[in-house]
């Protein structure tokens with residue numbers, strides 16, 4: 153904080169004036185931090201980390217929103233129970249990307265660090281080690297089943313609890329995270345379009361239970377350097393609508409406001425390894441359908 157601003161706040165407080173909301177990106181209001189930690193003992197465990205406090209309380213302002221990027225003050229979406237059912241018949245015109253037998257449809261820079269065992273593929277422990285399809289896709293319907301790991305001694309940071317993600321075009325993340333007893337900033341929880349759009353509800357299931365994403369993705373269109381149609385996503389998590397034709401403001405970023413960089417009309421689908429040891433996310437039954445536009 154600049155000294156002049158700190159002095160101005162001190163004078164205002166001394167005069168009994170209501171302090172203005174601090175609007176500078178990266179500057180945490182320590183009084184507000186203390187208040188939030190007192191109100192939310194679970195959050196207090198990780199808000200003691202200055203980097204996490206800055207990320208979740210002092211990110212950049214999101215466009216057309218009262219909230220900042222990765223803002224812990226956003227209301228937590230209500231919890232919705234979804235049972236355990238997941239399996240669905242594979243449509244006849246789908247590309248089956250993973251049926252438990254092999255990873256022949258996939259590649260990646262450190263492909264060998266993902267493990268295939270008992271019909272399930274599981275993340276390794278290398279941060280941002282993406283499993284990518286060999287084929288490229290644009291507008292598509294995507295089905296992915298995933299399972300959160302048991303984590304009896306979880307790390308403090310909620311973002312290290314079973315973090316992965318489904319990335320249409322390798323660029324636009326639908327977050328995978330433990331959504332049970334693991335509150336984080338709502339635009340970073342399971343069902344979120346990461347750092348853009350919280351889910352309508354928390355439809356996450358407990359650790360160890362298979363969950364399913366059904367995603368309708370419309371790729372962005374570009375004319376030269378200009379985006380003429382932004383990407384859109386409709387997302388069902390465990391059969392419950394969590395993103396309703398959400399308009400994306402750009403490719404996924406962390407702690408920033410996203411923006412578009414022109415890219416090809418089709419790109420590989422990717423799954424994220426977030427690189428957290430002892431917190432491996434597993435996948436089964438992955439298929440994709442190309443949508444005619």
Ligand code: MG
Pocket residue numbers: 315316317325327328424426
């Ligand atoms: Mg993720």
